[in-house]
Amino acid sequence: MCYYLDGTVNLYMRPIEGITATVDLDQMKVIAYRDRITVPVPKAEGTEYREEMQKPPLDSKLKSITMLQPDGPSFSIDGHIVRWANWEFHLAFDMRAGLVISLASIYDPEKDEKRRVMYRGFISELVVPYMDLTEEWYFRIFFDAGEYGFGLCAVPLEPLRDCPENAVFMDGYFSGHDGTPGKISNVLCIFERYSGDIMWRHTETEILGKVIREVRPEVNLVVRTVSTLGNYDYIVDWEFKQTGTIKVTVGMTGMLEVKGSVYTHKDQIQEEVYGTLVAENTIGAHHDHFLAFHLDLDVDGDANSFVKKKLQTMRANKSKRTSYWTVNSKTVKTESDARIQLGSEAAELLVVNPNKKTKLGNCVGYRLIPQSVAGSLLMDDDYPQIRAAFTKYNVWVTPYNKSEKWAAGLYTDQSRGDDTLATWSLRNREIENRDIVLWYTLGFHHVPYQEHFPIMPTLSSGFELRPSNFFEHNPTLKQKPPKQINKIWPNCSVSAMAE
Ligand SMILES: [Cu+2]
The missing domain is CATH 3.10.450.40 (Nuclear Transport Factor 2; Chain: A,)
Known part of the structure; x- marks a missing residue:
């Protein structure tokens, strides 16, 4: 190019x-x-x-802003182990996957023990197929992890810009193609996020003569990395919540891959141009971004099962209502039943430990809450689809196998699609009550718009892993909210600021 x-x-x-x-x-x-x-x-x-x-003139309507932690951060870093609130996990940097989270455990005050949630989680592959069939474009299908290295393309994070004032940074190391050690400074940042959100609240107004109000502000711990793969920048946040949720967000920004064109106005276009006219002589090409997440959950131990809870509409007979919905829960036995295209039916997807139950008898579990249901729109016999076959389904479950790490194959550059998540899954192995890996394909269909020129504002999506009958009840009741900061500046009040 x-x-x-x-x-x-x-x-x-x-x-x-x-x-x-x-x-x-x-x-x-x-x-x-x-x-x-x-x-x-x-x-x-x-x-x-x-x-x-x-x-000039530049618009300067925004006043100063910062994030303050006068008592220092609430987390500690011991080598590569991070401890914060009820969480503990290990951070690693990998030249292919970028950030790797492992051994994530959460403290359960009821049981007075740390309980394992995830053995390891990372981005296994990221593929960006373009939809332009012309001679100079048809081959533009980029495997950003397997071909380029999502970690190798990670960039040093800039204090106060890429990460807030209260962030702590960590360097990343990798071995070069000749074995020489390489270093990327500030490749990870770790910070507590307080953005004025509410963890939970209630105002009780139904008790005569009094009002009870209880609000808990949400403070989370974020680990961030940014990889710049050519024109695109990917912001990856792993966010840990006191409620037990792990939230992963991928933000895409940077430059569109554009095509030069003779056209300067939409009315001139009479042919297929495979994109949107985003500026004069500039077509933003249609494409997708698919990220395969390898999520080796170990919910309270490594013997886990995958459960699909289908929400089914039922006809009501002896009722004043005519219908309702109920939950039809099924443990998935083999790989073939665990391939799921999201959006086609209402279902809750859980990884449970069938050997561990709450006092009430529910299997302890974590559930996947996907934000995106986008899957590949290409045909099965299209070469990019054969090589990136993991994009056909949003969810896959496989038994753990140490050689099955990279969703588009170990050797991606010249792959022909014979070593992919899809081919492993064809063996249709048993996945019940054993060490299993949940794969989630996070997809974006990218139709370019003029606002994406000349640089694209961040577009984000992701997923949550949320405790589901893992704790006996809301685990945050006894967690004290952070101290309110205005007490350390007695002369500063909200009303004074308003003036
Ligand atoms: Cu895009």
Whole structure:
């Protein structure tokens, strides 16, 4: 791919279309060169995104803002073990997966013990297939973890910008292709997030003569990493909540992959252009982002089962109502029944420990709450789909196997789709009451819009792993909320600030 750097640092917005160079990597030679079509290079004007390069006047309506923790953070880091509130987990950095969370356990005050939730969780693969069939574009299918290294492409985080004032940073190490150790400074940041949200609350107004109000503010612990893969930047947050929830959010920002075009107005377009005109001579190409999460949950031990609770509509007979819904719970026995395309039916998806029950007799579990149900729209016989077959389903469950880590195969670069999550799952192994891995494919269909030019505002999605009959009751009752900060500045009050 060729880009024109003149007049901008936003080279991705100035593609030189129509050129294909074929390089023999063994000989390190260009062995073929083709200049097929002539298309105007989009202009540099309007592609600048740096603050100092914007022409005045700049809008400065926002006043100062910060995050304060006068007593210091509430977490501690011991080597790579992080402890915060009721949580403990290990942080690692991997050149292929990026951030790896392992040995995540939560303290249960009722049992007075730490209970394992997740053995290991990481991004196994990230694929971005483009939907343009022309000669210079049809092959643009990027496996960002397997081909480029989601960790290798991680970038140093900038204090006060990428992470808030109260963040602590950690470096990442990897071995280069010749074995030389490499380092990425500040590759992870760890911070407590308080954004004014409510963990839970209630105002009781039904008791005559008094009002009872109880509000618990939400404070969470976030581990963040950012990987910049060419034009795109991925912000990955693993967030731990006192309620026992692990929330993962992936934010996408950076540059669209755009195509140079002869068109300057939508009315001129009479052919399939495989995208949206986002600026003059600039087409933002249709594409997807699919992230495969490897979630090796160990809910209270490693013998786990996958349970599908279908919500079924029932006809009511002897009632003034005609219908209701009820829950039909089924333990999934083998891999084939655990492949799920989300959105087609109402169901709760849980990983439970069938050998451990609450005092009330419910199996202890964690449930997957997906935010996105997007799955691949390509046909099964399309080459990108064969290689990225994990995108066909949003949810898969496999028995743990140490060689099954990378959803698009160990050797992704020249893969033909014979070593993927989909091919492993074809063995249809038993997954009941054993060490299992839950795979969630987080998908984004990306139809570009003009606001994504010249740099795209972050678009986020993700999932939650939420305790479900894991605790005997809401586990946060005895957790004291953080101290209110205005007490340390007696002269500063809300009303004074309002003036
Ligand atoms: Cu995109």
